[in-house]
Amino acid sequence: MASQKSSSATTPQATRAPTAKEPKRKRGIARVAKLLDAGAAVFAEQGYRAATMTEIAARAEAPIGSLYQFFPNKDVLADALVARYAEHVEAALDRIRAQVADLDGSQLADRLLDVLVAHAAERSLALSLLDARWEQPGVRPGVLRESLRKRITEILTLWRPQLPEEQAEVMSVVLFQAMKSLVQLHEEKRYPGKAEAIAHWRGWVQRYLADA
């Protein structure tokens, strides 16, 4: 007993980790998009734990069963969100890489800083998704950070080929942190000197790369 169902106990099958189901009909495609948007909003606002599946479904104007049809559990939804966000950001970085030869230091700094800050709608999600405290080995956010840093390292190496690999790596950590920090500066509610501080931060990062 003890769950006559979980044959997994008996048969240690692959028990493939559940994944998001691809919608097949167009109705489903629209709905999945809406669910992802709702998920992004709620995760961004409340954080992973505080976000409830019920609220996400409600905000997507979808019944709870529908949410579970596509995302069999909360983790899968979070992963899908990370994946969707990752696509945007990785694409943006790839675009920078393609043009890196034509950029000087402060231009490159600007372009990099824009990657995370550009879409206001996603800024808050970024904070949630790139949060260092998620660390559960193998879980998405950690993987995403790794991947983004690697891309930044590549960009730096392409930009200044004589830069030693190791130093590029260190710089990518610093730059990535600076990028996240700028998002934090943006996202914090409102404080004296906000606008100037943001400008200041940009200038600082530009100088960092110009000096490199």
Place this chain on the structure above:
Amino acid sequence: MASQKSSSATTPQATRAPTAKEPKRKRGIARVAKLLDAGAAVFAEQGYRAATMTEIAARAEAPIGSLYQFFPNKDVLADALVARYAEHVEAALDRIRAQVADLDGSQLADRLLDVLVAHAAERSLALSLLDARWEQPGVRPGVLRESLRKRITEILTLWRPQLPEEQAEVMSVVLFQAMKSLVQLHEEKRYPGKAEAIAHWRGWVQRYLADA
């Protein structure tokens, strides 16, 4: 956070918000300290939502009823944690202010950066507590950030009296963000170039103040 449901935040009713009860006897003082430690540990490890009052009490080896005796609800406990943390950090900043006249730029930078990074045990809590996403007006973390920035502004003004107030304010935002970022760099699990990146970041901030 801080329970976005608690109508008290929304409706400033007569029912004054419950607050932590001051322990009177020394037995109580010790117990409160233990409860706060346990709370700090659990909040740091699991985050506000995932932390359970039961686990906090258990970790403090206190009965749950005792926890509620001093902290009538979870939010009050969180606020008390913020307050206690604030004391440490504000004291550290005040110590810097007292000596600011003797410090050059990179020394000042080092001292400031140390404020949040010094006690490894509290770093993780700092991340949780200073998280910009808590924003619910009137809730502690936001208040704390404000207060810390103000203190940094004072230090800067004391340090370079000719610095225009406005610029000091902007710099304090940047410096505070740099301080938090260093904690993030520290707290992230382990990544290539971690140690060097941390050193690099320190150097960068030192230069920032040296240039000022």
Place this chain on the structure above:
Amino acid sequence: MASQKSSSATTPQATRAPTAKEPKRKRGIARVAKLLDAGAAVFAEQGYRAATMTEIAARAEAPIGSLYQFFPNKDVLADALVARYAEHVEAALDRIRAQVADLDGSQLADRLLDVLVAHAAERSLALSLLDARWEQPGVRPGVLRESLRKRITEILTLWRPQLPEEQAEVMSVVLFQAMKSLVQLHEEKRYPGKAEAIAHWRGWVQRYLADA
């Protein structure tokens, strides 16, 4: 993120299987008894899967939280039920063993058959609990059957010391099955010849032991 809570993923601790909590105050003792009774009734009526914790709590006139206070999940409740039932039955068998020297074949048969049939209230539970289909290795019902058969084997060996161990074992399987069958004969709703069939079955088993 995958559940920042389950530290079990990170730290492969003993994660001790949850067990029924012993009630400490008398109110609790009465309540636990009521919960077990309700659980027995519902499991007996509906089977493990169909039984709902909500109904069990309701039938015990206890709030659902109370049920979970003592039995942290459905399996634990089932196990506790098996354990409680096991005590009764094992005690009854032990009583037979103590007197086995004085019994002839048909008396022993009668005594054994009575073990499972005696308490009408528990008959239906017995059916549910001794159901061969529960088999999930290490789970209670299988263990219980094993233990009962072993006791019957002992009784037989004590009764007829010259009986080869192996044969006693086989006979215990047959007798145990005959005991369960008699319960089934009793529990089935109502059918022509029910009373006579039960008497007949008893006679048959008596002859089995008399022939031995």
Place this chain on the structure above:
Amino acid sequence: MASQKSSSATTPQATRAPTAKEPKRKRGIARVAKLLDAGAAVFAEQGYRAATMTEIAARAEAPIGSLYQFFPNKDVLADALVARYAEHVEAALDRIRAQVADLDGSQLADRLLDVLVAHAAERSLALSLLDARWEQPGVRPGVLRESLRKRITEILTLWRPQLPEEQAEVMSVVLFQAMKSLVQLHEEKRYPGKAEAIAHWRGWVQRYLADA
């Protein structure tokens, strides 16, 4: 079982109970067979409650809609399964009846015992289907048991015409129970003395009839 909720059982409303739809074309016939096989397998493995319509459809490689086309709800499917199983078993009993004149007691016992045990594939289903605890008046399993017992009574009367009707009835109950018990002995996972116990049981039943 048979959904103790379905008001249809309680209130014999006008809305005639839905029944399995007869397939018309050969494609449908094959599909229904596959669905029944899948249903038998899943019910046998997991029990009525734990079995899910989705899994049954999946195992039959049929879309869920197709399953509902033929079996408008889970109960109807279960009933159809009972009916199909009943056909097999009743046919087997009828074959015995046709030859009963040529059989001696132990041969007849063997033939009867084989009826439920013969097809290993169906043994587990038998346990599920003949389970006395299904009792919901009018539901199939009870009806099936009745019908089988009646047939056994007939066989006995044909076999020994001088046997009083009443006694034949009682014997049929005993024999039927013995038949089910043998299935249980077979189906239990593995226990010391299993093979010998099964042989023993057969011998016992043979003697029962030989004595008659």
Place this chain on the structure above:
DNA sequence: AATGAATGAGCATTCATTCAT
């Protein structure tokens, strides 16, 4: 007719908070 996405009531379980002891 065939399909599989959509639906939502229902289930096991958790946990902040209260209150009898």
Place this chain on the structure above:
DNA sequence: TATGAATGAATGCTCATTCAT
């Protein structure tokens, strides 16, 4: 006053069944 059992709303998730395509 101190304690920990009691409470029940809320949560993540399932699945029989329906119905648009």
